[in-house]
Amino acid sequence: MxxxxxxxxxxxxxxxxxxxxxxxxxxxxxxxxxxxxxxxxxxxxxxxxxxxxxxxxxxxxxxxxxxxxxxxxxxxxxxxxxxxxxxxxxxxxxxxxxxxxxxxxxxxxxxxxxxxxxxxxxxxxxxxxxxxxxxxxxxxxxxxxxxxxxxxxxxxxxxxxxxxxxxxAAGARTGRLLPTGRPVDRIDGIDVSCIDAAMPVMLVRAADLGCTGREAPSDFADSSFRARLETLRIEAGRLMGLPDAANMVIPKPVLIAPASGATLNVRYFMPHDCHSALAVTGAVAIATACLTPGTIAAEMVGPLTAPVPITLAHPSGQLLVRLEPGPVARVQRxxxxxxxxxxxxxxxxxxxxxxxx
Incomplete structure (x- = not known):
């Protein structure tokens, strides 16, 4: 043989x-x-x-x-x-x-x-x-x-x-756009928004973790930062109905921050290493959060309604998501x-x- x-x-x-x-x-x-x-x-x-x-x-x-x-x-x-x-x-x-x-x-x-x-x-x-x-x-x-x-x-x-x-795209894994039933949850003193649209994600204000949202992927090598982000991610997973998140790559943690020349600065983790660019499914989730009232993303960007382009700045440049009524999210690759x-x-x-x- x-x-x-x-x-x-x-x-x-x-x-x-x-x-x-x-x-x-x-x-x-x-x-x-x-x-x-x-x-x-x-x-x-x-x-x-x-x-x-x-x-x-x-x-x-x-x-x-x-x-x-x-x-x-x-x-x-x-x-x-x-x-x-x-x-x-x-x-x-x-x-x-x-x-x-x-x-x-x-x-x-x-x-x-x-x-x-x-x-x-x-x-x-x-x-x-x-x-x-x-x-x-x-x-x-x-x-x-x-x-x-x-x-x-x-x-x-x-x-x-x-x-x-x-x-x-809502409810791709959990069946609900807001899997916890709330636009904002508080975990270990940190506000997070748990969103499920094409990909379950946990959004966190970069500033709340001492970051700018403009860092290079290599800037996230600190073990204490990684441990804290993972603790938040696992608890967010539990709240989202994903009790085995420690052994899964979902939900994906995302740092968001205000941007100049884009809708948001984002740093997307997979879930432990920062993506050098941005996942398409993650981008759909982040963009959807921008139009979901009460989320930390919506509060950061202000009122938006479809149709609208959402531009997300990542370490390699930008990714554009077009949100249209339906709802439909369109991305060019x-x-x-x-x-x-x-x-x-x-x-x-x-x-x-x-x-x-």
Whole structure:
């Protein structure tokens, strides 16, 4: 028996994230076997994922699993997995909107949906949250193109635009926009707003934790700051109905502050390291909070009503979320196909794997 398992794989950049994309049929059916295989290919158990293709930053330790739609009204299913290589954990509790940007192009090129002229709309069922998202993919002449003039902060150069539309994003994980039933909760003497719209987040005024909201990600290395933020996050998770937050990557903690030239300055954590840019799903949640009366975000920015653009300043630049009546949140991203071939998992890590095919 071969001591390695070969799996077809495509590595793609989606927005400001990157990771392997798999067809669901090429992975084990059993979730435990699937997660063991993902840890093997990503290099679980090491800070840098040295025995796999993972890395030392959460934005490149992400996996997308795509297959035929399992619900009416969708074209494809998309299951997102955040691999925590250091701890050897696969977390499928959140969605990832940056990786989501590459799902449409991947699905078209994999033959899961036929391209149409100029623009192909791919209706994506996010298995993690049960929500439907529309991706508008550039397909001139019926073929995916990655070249274009769209620019997003956090990625060099330009590429073809991909517009993501999130209708009715509220309650993605908990079933409620305000999971605690209140726009503000007080934890350990700190005001927080717990919001669930595309992603469960805990918003905190940066100033309340002695920060400006304009820091570089490396400025958050202080262990006492990290411990305090994690304490707040875990308690916020409990209040939101996520009692196992200590072992999950949700809710995501976010520092917010007033901004010049943007709606807010934000620093988004994943949940322990500060994101070098900003998660799309997190941006939808923050933008939604700006329009939700009583939240610390709404109090900071003043009265706003849809339709309205919300510009969020992050360490690499800015991200624009357009909120429209419906409600619908729209975000522009880009993507690129980087590599395709076979990736190898060690059979000793998944000794009884039965592939879906």
């Amino acid at each position: 071969n001591d390695q398992i070969a799996i077809p794989c495509v590595v793609m950049r989606g927005g400001t994230s990157r990771g392997p994309f798999f067809l669901a049929r090429d992975l084990p059916v059993d979730p435990q076997q699937r997660d063991a295989l993902l840890l093997s290919v990503m290099g679980g158990g090491h800070d840098l994922g040295i025995d796999g293709i993972g890395g030392g930053n959460a934005v490149i330790n992400k996996v997308a699993i795509v297959g035929p739609a399992s619900v009416p009204g969708a074209d494809v299913d998309y299951l997102f997995a955040q691999v925590r290589v250091r701890e050897g954990v696969v977390d499928t509790s959140p969605n990832c909107g940056n990786m989501l940007a590459a799902v449409g192009p991947f699905a078209i090129e994999a033959g899961l949906i036929a391209a149409t002229a100029d623009i192909t709309h791919v209706r994506i069922h996010n298995v993690n949250t049960g929500k439907l998202i529309d991706a508008a993919v550039a397909t001139p002449g019926g073929r995916v193109t990655y070249e274009g003039e769209a620019r997003i902060d956090g990625v060099p150069g330009t590429a073809a635009p991909i517009e993501l539309s999130f209708p009715n 880009t993507a690129r196909r980087i590599f395709e071939g076979q990736i190898f998992a060690r059979r000793s890590h998944v000794p009884h794997a039965v592939l879906a095919a």
